[in-house]
Amino acid sequence: MPIDPNQIVRWDQMGIELESFLQACIPTTEEEGKFFHVVTAIAGDAIPNYWMLRDAYSKDQQDRVAWACRNLLELAVFAEFVVESATNAKEFAEDRLIDGHQIALQLQNLEAWEKSDETVSHVVPIVQGYVQQMKAEHITRTQFHRVENIAKGELKKEFSTVNRLCSKFVHPTAWSLLTAHQGPERFPQASEILFVYGAKYFMTVCAALMPHIRQFGLRPRPPRAPNQPEIA
DSSP states (O other): OOOOHHHHHHHHHHHHHHHHHHHTOOOOSHHHHHHHHHHHHHHHHHHHHHHHHHHHHHTTOHHHHHHHHHHHHHHHHHHHHHHHOHHHHHHHHHHHHHHHHHHHHHHHHHHHHHSOTTSOOSSHHHHHHHHHHHHHTTOOOOSOOOHHHHOOHHHHHHHHHHHHHHHHHHSOOHHHHHTGGGGGGGSTTHHHHHHHHHHHHHHHHHHHHHHHHHHHOSSOOOOOOTTOOOOO
């Protein structure tokens, strides 16, 4: 699937434009600061992932193309999710603690398997810190939002296929190990296909965040009044 060079130029320009756009955004209230933190975290990861995608495509490094493509898919899902409502933005921010708490618990397990009974745990205080912060923010959920569950539309339709496909290029499998000597010749068009999808997901991030901020500022979408038509 040949890619129009002019289209690549437009994608590259959007990578520069998104960064400049966010640099010009200045929160002036606590509410704006919280939303700004969420959107810049997503966009701030999307931008380098796009440039990784771009560089890997130019070098036909299929593992890196796949890695960036999958990252951009998840970031696109996040971007659409957080601008949908104030509740979504708030819960996405809360997920940092739920996820972090789960990470800390797993690290605690690994630490416990290796240390002697007399050794002081370095992870337990971190676990306790997450618990205290979750209480302070009145977070009672124990599970973060799984990406595949919050994806909608085309992203939901493509999520399983793209996620599984990219995993094949990134993680060791019998196929990747025993055919590694063939390199990109195994699937000559893989870089192009994954680059196009990854670029599309990057543009989805831009399309979710930039028009939203232009219309609503650094705030979540306001709730609709009864019988009010949805804002496009």
